[in-house]
Every structure is written in structure tokens, then in C-alpha cells.
Amino acid sequence: MTDVAVIAARLGLYLTLAITFGLPCFVFWAWRDGRRSPPGPWAWIVGIATLLAMILSVFQLIALAASMSGTALTAVDRATISMLLDGGAMGRAWKVRVGALLVILMALILTRRAPGASRMVSAAGGGVALATMAWFGHGASDEGAAGWTPLVADLAHLWAAGVWTGALVGLSWLLLRSPNDASHGHAALCERALGGFSGLGTLIVATLVVTGLINTWFLIGIDHIASLMADPYGRLLLVKLAAFGCMIVLAALNRYRLTPALERVLKESGDAARSLSRLRVSLLTETAMLTTILGLVAWFGTLSPPAGG
Structure with a gap:
């Protein structure tokens, strides 16, 4: 059950983090000539994806802690989570992701006043947040x-x-x-x-x-x-x-x-x-x-x- 939870969390994170990065990039590129404003509530879609990514990040952390300690999701304690957060590159990547997601949310607040800057900051924050998934896979397993x-x-x-x-x-x-x-x-x-x-x-x-x-x-x-x-x-x-x-x-x-x-x-x-x-x-x-x-x-x-x- 724990492995299923980890897989589900990873799938949800891939989808939501890809949206936080990819949708602002698409809006910027497809309407880069500025002749017409990009349509649709792109900021709302990115905002919802960002909030879901934050929730899923917490769930992923709990699921990983449960998998590492061999306990149920409801039995994970603070000590195990703290050890995971402070134990290496994976923990640092998780903290960076949460920080990047917060930056996206702050940028989206300024969408009406500065839509161009909001898209750029959202895309940058989404790119950082999405990049952290590399430290939760096999790509960062080799050292040196x-x-x-x-x-x-x-x-x-x-x-x-x-x-x-x-x-x-x-x-x-x-x-x-x-x-x-x-x-x-x-x-x-x-x-x-x-x-x-x-x-x-x-x-x-x-x-x-x-x-x-x-x-x-x-x-x-x-x-x-x-x-x-x-x-x-x-x-x-x-x-x-x-x-x-x-x-x-x-x-x-x-x-x-x-x-x-x-x-x-x-x-x-x-x-x-x-x-x-x-x-x-x-x-x-x-x-x-x-x-x-x-x-x-x-x-x-x-x-x-x-x-x-």
C-alpha cells in the first residue's frame, strides 16, 4: 500500500509541477508577439496546480518516510520526517520545491498588475519546482x-x-x-x-x-x-x-x-x-x-x- 501511495504522489506531482512550469511557458511562447492577450484563466489553472503540488509534496514526504521506516502512513512520526528532510539531497530538494511553489503563488497575485512579469516568475518557479523531481528518481543516484x-x-x-x-x-x-x-x-x-x-x-x-x-x-x-x-x-x-x-x-x-x-x-x-x-x-x-x-x-x-x- 505504501508503494502505491508513493507512486500516486509522484504521478500527481509530475502532472501538477509540469503545469506550473509548462503552462506559463506555453502562454508566453504562443503569444510572444504581443498582438493579442493570452486567453483563459491560465493564472487560476497554475494556482490550483501549485496548491495541489504543495499538498502532494507533503503527502510524498509522509509516504517516503513510511516506506523507509516500514510503517503505515498514519504511523509516521516527526523524527522520521525530520531525518528525511535533513538527511541529504532529497530533503534539500523538497525544501527548494516548497520555496519555489510559494514564489509562484506570490507571483500569481500580481497577474493583473504585471501579467508579463507574473508569467516569467511563475515559469521560473515552476522550472525550479519541477527540477526537484530529478532528486527523487534515478538521475541523481550517482555521485561524482x-x-x-x-x-x-x-x-x-x-x-x-x-x-x-x-x-x-x-x-x-x-x-x-x-x-x-x-x-x-x-x-x-x-x-x-x-x-x-x-x-x-x-x-x-x-x-x-x-x-x-x-x-x-x-x-x-x-x-x-x-x-x-x-x-x-x-x-x-x-x-x-x-x-x-x-x-x-x-x-x-x-x-x-x-x-x-x-x-x-x-x-x-x-x-x-x-x-x-x-x-x-x-x-x-x-x-x-x-x-x-x-x-x-x-x-x-x-x-x-x-x-x-
């Missing part, structure tokens, strides 16, 4: 100079995944906030957001592929590639790769087929309802694949990789 390579790769992997998550949340909100609204103005807003993010999406995919290969090299090892199916970690990794492949296909479909189709309809002043409907289905499927991947990554953290076993 050799340990920096997988750690840096893990950080880049987290940030790239965070921006992708934020983009999916922002785009999904745009497409789902009014499913029956196929007006030219709303459709044009959706097309602009999709087009504004497309260039960055290519960089995100490239970063995820490169850092994923680096992590696989260090965590799996060349000698274990052929026997992945024989190891629980390896089987989960293969499922993750399959889900990631589906996400790449869907992202390519959105960029090269569905978004251009929406643009053509808008230029011809036609009915955009069908194009928007197809984009909704694609984005919801992509979001489901992303959630599956984050759940698998949360599970990975409780298993020993082949190269470290």
Missing part, C-alpha cells in the same frame, strides 16, 4: 563527475516534458472551453495557438529523444538492451516508448494535417466545426498518452533499473 551527465539529461527531460504538458493543457482548454463554439474568432484563436507552438514542439521532441537515449544508456546499459522483456523496469520502459511513439504521431498529425486544415477553412470562411472536433479528439488522445507516460515514470522511481540492479 559521472553522475552529472544523467542528472543534466534528467533535468532537460523534465523541462521538455513540462512544456509539452503545459501546451496540452492550454490547447485543450481552448478547444474544450466551448465545444459548440465554431465561430471564426474562436477558431482563429485556436489556430493561432496551435501554430505559435508548432516550432517549439519540434525542439521539445528532439530534446526528449536525446535525453531519453542518454538516460537509457546510464539506467539500462548496453548489456541489458537485449533482455528488456525479462525485467519489470524494461517492460515498463517499452510500454512508455510505445506511448511516446503514439504522442509523436499525434503531434505530427496536428501540425502537418489538422492545423493546416483549420487554417484553410478559416481562409475560405468555411465551417470550422469539423476541424475543431478533430483537433479535440487528437489532443485528448495525446493527453491520455501523456498521463500514461507520467504514470509509468512514477512507477519507474520505485524500481531498480537493470544497470543499477
Whole structure:
């Protein structure tokens, strides 16, 4: 039960922390030319995600303490928690995360007065908070100079995944906030957001592929590639790769087929309802694949990789 609690806490943290970083980044990038203000209550979404991340961080700390001491969640005492907080890099990372989340909340209060600064500070705080998850996984397990390579790769992997998550949340909100609204103005807003993010999406995919290969090299090892199916970690990794492949296909479909189709309809002043409907289905499927991947990554953290076993 304790391991399940740890996995659930990690999944929730990956999702909420990715939103605190990725959504402000998406809003900044998609509307970077300043011709039109970003739509939607992005600050409220980030604020809710931040509060949930703080609650989940406390729960994660309790769950880790219970797992380390071999006791039930309700039996964890202050001494065990204090030892975990003061015992090394993981405890320091947890404190940094909570501090970064507080910074985000303070920045969001200033959204109306200084929206640009609020987005920048929120994104910076979210990036720091999301980065702390690297110290709760395998990327920070090695010490010395050799340990920096997988750690840096893990950080880049987290940030790239965070921006992708934020983009999916922002785009999904745009497409789902009014499913029956196929007006030219709303459709044009959706097309602009999709087009504004497309260039960055290519960089995100490239970063995820490169850092994923680096992590696989260090965590799996060349000698274990052929026997992945024989190891629980390896089987989960293969499922993750399959889900990631589906996400790449869907992202390519959105960029090269569905978004251009929406643009053509808008230029011809036609009915955009069908194009928007197809984009909704694609984005919801992509979001489901992303959630599956984050759940698998949360599970990975409780298993020993082949190269470290």
C-alpha cells in the first residue's frame, strides 16, 4: 500500500509541477508577439496546480518516510520526517520545491498588475519546482563527475516534458472551453495557438529523444538492451516508448494535417466545426498518452533499473 501511495504522489506531482512550469511557458511562447492577450484563466489553472503540488509534496514526504521506516502512513512520526528532510539531497530538494511553489503563488497575485512579469516568475518557479523531481528518481543516484551527465539529461527531460504538458493543457482548454463554439474568432484563436507552438514542439521532441537515449544508456546499459522483456523496469520502459511513439504521431498529425486544415477553412470562411472536433479528439488522445507516460515514470522511481540492479 505504501508503494502505491508513493507512486500516486509522484504521478500527481509530475502532472501538477509540469503545469506550473509548462503552462506559463506555453502562454508566453504562443503569444510572444504581443498582438493579442493570452486567453483563459491560465493564472487560476497554475494556482490550483501549485496548491495541489504543495499538498502532494507533503503527502510524498509522509509516504517516503513510511516506506523507509516500514510503517503505515498514519504511523509516521516527526523524527522520521525530520531525518528525511535533513538527511541529504532529497530533503534539500523538497525544501527548494516548497520555496519555489510559494514564489509562484506570490507571483500569481500580481497577474493583473504585471501579467508579463507574473508569467516569467511563475515559469521560473515552476522550472525550479519541477527540477526537484530529478532528486527523487534515478538521475541523481550517482555521485561524482559521472553522475552529472544523467542528472543534466534528467533535468532537460523534465523541462521538455513540462512544456509539452503545459501546451496540452492550454490547447485543450481552448478547444474544450466551448465545444459548440465554431465561430471564426474562436477558431482563429485556436489556430493561432496551435501554430505559435508548432516550432517549439519540434525542439521539445528532439530534446526528449536525446535525453531519453542518454538516460537509457546510464539506467539500462548496453548489456541489458537485449533482455528488456525479462525485467519489470524494461517492460515498463517499452510500454512508455510505445506511448511516446503514439504522442509523436499525434503531434505530427496536428501540425502537418489538422492545423493546416483549420487554417484553410478559416481562409475560405468555411465551417470550422469539423476541424475543431478533430483537433479535440487528437489532443485528448495525446493527453491520455501523456498521463500514461507520467504514470509509468512514477512507477519507474520505485524500481531498480537493470544497470543499477
